[in-house]
Amino acid sequence: MRQPKKPGEALLVGNDAEKGRMAGQPLTDERIVRAPGTATARHEEIEALLRGLLVAARMLLLYPAGHNRVTRKLADLRDDFAALFAERAEPLELTVAGHRLLVGDAKFDQFSEIGEGFAGYLRHRHIRAIVIAPGIELDEVRLLVDLLGIDHRALFRVGGTKPFLDARPHPHVQFLLFEAGAAPALPAPGTGTEDGPLNPLLQSIADEAAGAPGMPAGPQGNAQAMNSDQERFEQQLEEFALRDLLDGPAQKPGEEAVAFAIEPGLLMDAEIQGCIADDGAEMRDRMRRHSSEDTALRILFRMLAEAPDEEQYRQRRRLLLQAVRDPRFFTGELIHVIRRLLDKKDWGFERGTELAQSVIAYVNDAAAVTQLLASIPLVPEAAKGVLACLAAREDALPLLGRLLTSQLPSTIAADLPRVFLELAEADPRRFTQWALQDRPTLLRPSVVRILIESSSGLLVPVCERLLLERPAHDRKKLLHLLGSNGSEAALRLLARAVRACGPGVASDALQTLGRFPHPLALEVLREVVERNNRDDLDLEEVEAALHSIHALGIKEAHALLWEIVQSRRSLFSYAYVRPVRVVAESVLQGGVRR
Amino acid sequence: MNDLEKRVRDVERAEELVRCLASALSARRIYSQEHPRVKKAVRTFVAAIRAPAVGQPQVCVTVTGHTLEYEGMPITDNTATLRLAMCLEEVRCSGVEFGTGLTPESAADFLEVLLRGEPIPAEGMRLPGIQLFPWTKEEEEDESEFPPLPEFDVPLLVYRAALDVLDQTMEQAGARNDLAMDDIEEVALWTAEESFSRGAQIVAPTQVVRQDKHTWQHSVNVFLISTAVLQPFAKDPRELARFGQAAFLHDIGKSRIPREILQKRDRLTDEEFAIMRRHTEFGVEILASCPDVDPLALEVAYCHHMRDGGHGYPKPFEGIKPGPVSDVVQVVDMFEALTAPRPYKGGLDVAEALKVILKTPGMEAKRATMGLLVRRLTLAPPGSEVVLETGEHAIVLHTHDDEPLRPLVRFITDVKGVPIDKPFDADLRQYGVQGGRSPIRKVLLKPAYKAL
Incomplete structure (x- = not known):
């Protein structure tokens, strides 16, 4: 951490020649500038003071007011002044003469850079001379620093230097201002940026970046423009004077230490400006419209088409087929690709058809395959090939099952049930497994119809399982489908299922049987009633069965009901327990409503 | 089996465990807790710890500066394990011990602790089959004295x-x-x-x-x-x-x-x-x-x-x-x-x-x-050392998207380039004019990057 300086300790090191000077003895600038041995030291002191003031002014741009770094810097400056005046009682006069700075009567020539820089700062603020007396206080140092740090145009927006100085007491510092009209070219109050806050020095550069403010036309405008240009030039001089004085030359692009030689001015370049004009809206729009899946598919297709030899063709064919297994690749483009493959002109019939079949067979999404088959007209040979490929897939059953429920071109639809049934009959266990898992597909009317008509008994185990395991929704749907089918095959299927289920068959199944006016239905229903004997009575089931018998509406059914009712008077009254007879009587009389 | 072989087996086991855990953490970052991929990764991790071991059934892994170690041997070998180490650091955990009592539930809870990123209690944390050790006093002091960047x-x-x-x-x-x-x-x-x-x-x-x-x-x-x-x-x-x-x-x-x-x-x-x-x-x-x-x-x-x-x-x-x-x-x-x-x-x-x-x-x-x-693009990316107009050196901590040339910096030297004892931070956006010239004069190469 920086140690606080004692007055004079650092600044007067080696300044022995000054030690013998009497207090109050005038210190001429001749002595300051030219006294051998002491002159250099004195210059260093003054240079350090002026540099310190400018650095403090710049610090005000970096740190908020009251920041401890600023406070410490001001305190250091106050100490530096105190050290300077400890050796001399007379005030320090700093006067602007053209571009030069005079210290007392002598020009500050040996360090003209900082002198000129400082003179520029004073001139822009309409200050002709500053006289700093011994005993300068911290607030006065602050006033000096503030004056240097503030943007001079901002200063004139609030009335100029005088009101700024009048607002704060400065007994140890006198300012001599230029008379009106004698000041260097400066904008008249109000010609700067009117709105915006009172900004510090960087405002000038920001204004430059944003473009010059609008100028009135005619000679007056030209004069103002000239003033404005000159002012900016002067301002930049100030900037660069300070920049060069502080730390040596700015780093050049291409030096090793530079990360990217990006200049702030780069963003002002017209060409680059043109690039960054878009705020990303175009990119967002393109992202919405672009499909990388389509492009990737086209790329794979192109690479396949351009395969230089048979080996490359086989390899790229494999890549295309592997890619289309990914559901993301299923887009409208795939249909286009397959159509291109089927175009004899490009590929020849055999190779194109083979590829198209393979592509369709590899698409790993049933909905996608359905859509492909529905959209692409296939000749019967190609359709057969595609179906054969699909049947060879791992997921052939669910896929073909799903296809059965879709509207497909006749070339495919004609052969599809046969292929499906062949596949199912080849492995009934697997079929049952699929059917129970994929009940939404199974329980589509078209699928059930095909299975019923197949007479291969594939559906029986599925029906039994559905009735037994009683998933209410699916069971009802199946029964509804069987009932509405109305065929004898459906009845036999239902009968076998109900018989297989044994006691506890749901009333829905029995009710469905009531829709078949067929002796087989009556037989099954009678079995259900009879098996409910004394020992194992499910009255609800009996009631459902009796209602279904009644619903059959055939002569034999009516006779059976009568037989049950009258059995209490017969010798065989044990055949039906009393509750059964009571329900049967009620059914006959229409007295029982479910 | 000699001692060396046993040790090699132990280290391999620890590596395998850490890899499984890191993989589960990666999956959890992407998917929900109930996702099959996360569940599978957690099960794999639990199975790894329950597998019969040659040496100790428990495995204790320590965290040292983005690295996981098992008995002093670094076992951080991929991105996932590196991120796991960083997660453990974030919750201020100096080490974890896994035991055979680990269950899928406790492993899943452990992942949530890591992802939440909140420091574990000062006395540590214990879940079935997992014990998390808190930072030591020295580590806490190091943290307060040299906050990471x-x-x-x-x-x-x-x-x-x-x-x-x-x-x-x-x-x-x-x-x-x-x-x-x-x-x-x-x-x-x-x-x-x-x-x-x-x-x-x-x-x-x-x-x-x-x-x-x-x-x-x-x-x-x-x-x-x-x-x-x-x-x-x-x-x-x-x-x-x-x-x-x-x-x-x-x-x-x-x-x-x-x-x-x-x-x-x-x-x-x-x-x-x-x-x-x-x-x-x-x-x-x-x-x-x-x-x-x-x-x-x-x-x-x-x-x-x-x-x-x-x-x-x-x-x-x-x-x-x-x-x-x-x-x-x-x-x-x-x-x-x-x-x-x-x-x-x-x-x-x-x-x-x-x-x-x-x-x-x-x-x-x-x-x-x-x-x-x-x-x-930015003149002063985070991590770079910059020289300001005042001559002070600073490290860029954060580059603002709206004003990339006025970053948040940490001052490290005074105007003469002399290092200062107590670095402090300042946001250069607060000074000067928005869109105006940057107070940054030049950008220096950060030594850490030179080493890359």
């Missing part, structure tokens, strides 16, 4: 991880092995997450590291810059990771180009150039043979040298047009190649590089894409 620490870690993964990926692709897509996804997701939370800062190492020490450094730079450029256009880190992954793999086809062509210092002959141009096709072949490859990666690998009007390569074909992500990767690819110094050429400065790209035939329509890149 995560703003540029993490991008550096990401950069290193990306370099490692790309090295490995290129090696696998060259040897025609399956690519380690998990690692690629992990590093892409990490980069995307950091890019979402840090904006363009993720680019910092690419902008500071200009040496050509690594073969695939260019690809990593392109990956990071592209990710940063595309970040505003992704709805979440997962989508950005998808973009990033495509950029990461854009030059994968070069793994099949002979080394002597890739590393040739002189101008390529026509034959060599013809071979070099095939890297786009090779890229597609490599990627298309990976299961579940992202179509975007295929597109970028194929199209990143394709320009408008039939310029560039491969030549245009019906319907094949580079998409927006390909355009970004192409512009960044050119920019990086032009600005990076090579042993045989110096790097152009930014302005020159941009102008060269603008004048390249077929790039006229990509001005907007270039604009996106320019917006992401």
Whole structure:
């Protein structure tokens, strides 16, 4: 951490020649500038003071007011002044003469850079001379620093230097201002940026970046423009004077230490400006419209088409087929690709058809395959090939099952049930497994119809399982489908299922049987009633069965009901327990409503 | 079995455990707790700890500066384990002991603790089969005295991880092995997450590291810059990771180009150039043979040298047009190649590089894409040391997207360049004028990056 300086300790090191000077003895600038041995030291002191003031002014741009770094810097400056005046009682006069700075009567020539820089700062603020007396206080140092740090145009927006100085007491510092009209070219109050806050020095550069403010036309405008240009030039001089004085030359692009030689001015370049004009809206729009899946598919297709030899063709064919297994690749483009493959002109019939079949067979999404088959007209040979490929897939059953429920071109639809049934009959266990898992597909009317008509008994185990395991929704749907089918095959299927289920068959199944006016239905229903004997009575089931018998509406059914009712008077009254007879009587009389 | 063999087995077991845990953590970052992938990863982890062990049934892993150690031996060997170590550090855990009492539930709870990122209690934390040890007093003191500078620490870690993964990926692709897509996804997701939370800062190492020490450094730079450029256009880190992954793999086809062509210092002959141009096709072949490859990666690998009007390569074909992500990767690819110094050429400065790209035939329509890149460039990336107008040196901690030239900095020297005892932070946005000249005078190379 920086140690606080004692007055004079650092600044007067080696300044022995000054030690013998009497207090109050005038210190001429001749002595300051030219006294051998002491002159250099004195210059260093003054240079350090002026540099310190400018650095403090710049610090005000970096740190908020009251920041401890600023406070410490001001305190250091106050100490530096105190050290300077400890050796001399007379005030320090700093006067602007053209571009030069005079210290007392002598020009500050040996360090003209900082002198000129400082003179520029004073001139822009309409200050002709500053006289700093011994005993300068911290607030006065602050006033000096503030004056240097503030943007001079901002200063004139609030009335100029005088009101700024009048607002704060400065007994140890006198300012001599230029008379009106004698000041260097400066904008008249109000010609700067009117709105915006009172900004510090960087405002000038920001204004430059944003473009010059609008100028009135005619000679007056030209004069103002000239003033404005000159002012900016002067301002930049100030900037660069300070920049060069502080730390040596700015780093050049291409030096090793530079990360990217990006200049702030780069963003002002017209060409680059043109690039960054878009705020990303175009990119967002393109992202919405672009499909990388389509492009990737086209790329794979192109690479396949351009395969230089048979080996490359086989390899790229494999890549295309592997890619289309990914559901993301299923887009409208795939249909286009397959159509291109089927175009004899490009590929020849055999190779194109083979590829198209393979592509369709590899698409790993049933909905996608359905859509492909529905959209692409296939000749019967190609359709057969595609179906054969699909049947060879791992997921052939669910896929073909799903296809059965879709509207497909006749070339495919004609052969599809046969292929499906062949596949199912080849492995009934697997079929049952699929059917129970994929009940939404199974329980589509078209699928059930095909299975019923197949007479291969594939559906029986599925029906039994559905009735037994009683998933209410699916069971009802199946029964509804069987009932509405109305065929004898459906009845036999239902009968076998109900018989297989044994006691506890749901009333829905029995009710469905009531829709078949067929002796087989009556037989099954009678079995259900009879098996409910004394020992194992499910009255609800009996009631459902009796209602279904009644619903059959055939002569034999009516006779059976009568037989049950009258059995209490017969010798065989044990055949039906009393509750059964009571329900049967009620059914006959229409007295029982479910 | 002698002691050495036992020890080797123990270390292998610890490595396996950590890998399983890191994998579960990675999965959990992406998916919900109930997702099958997360559940499977957790089950694998639990099975690993329950498997019969040669030595102690318990495994104690310690955390030391982004590294996991087992009895003093580092066992952090991939991006996922590195991120696990960082998670443990974030919850201020100095070590974890896993025992056979671990259950899937406690393992899942442990993942949640890590992902929440809140410090564990001072007395530690115990879950069935897991014990988390808190930081020691010394570690707490170190933390308070030397707070980490995560703003540029993490991008550096990401950069290193990306370099490692790309090295490995290129090696696998060259040897025609399956690519380690998990690692690629992990590093892409990490980069995307950091890019979402840090904006363009993720680019910092690419902008500071200009040496050509690594073969695939260019690809990593392109990956990071592209990710940063595309970040505003992704709805979440997962989508950005998808973009990033495509950029990461854009030059994968070069793994099949002979080394002597890739590393040739002189101008390529026509034959060599013809071979070099095939890297786009090779890229597609490599990627298309990976299961579940992202179509975007295929597109970028194929199209990143394709320009408008039939310029560039491969030549245009019906319907094949580079998409927006390909355009970004192409512009960044050119920019990086032009600005990076090579042993045989110096790097152009930014302005020159941009102008060269603008004048390249077929790039006229990509001005907007270039604009996106320019917006992401910054004079002072986080981690760089800057010299201010006052002469003070500072480290950039955070670059604001709206004012990249007025970053948050940490002052480290006074105006004379003398180091100060107590560095302090300041936001340069608060000083000067918005859009005005930056108080930064020059940017220095950060020593940490020099070491890369």
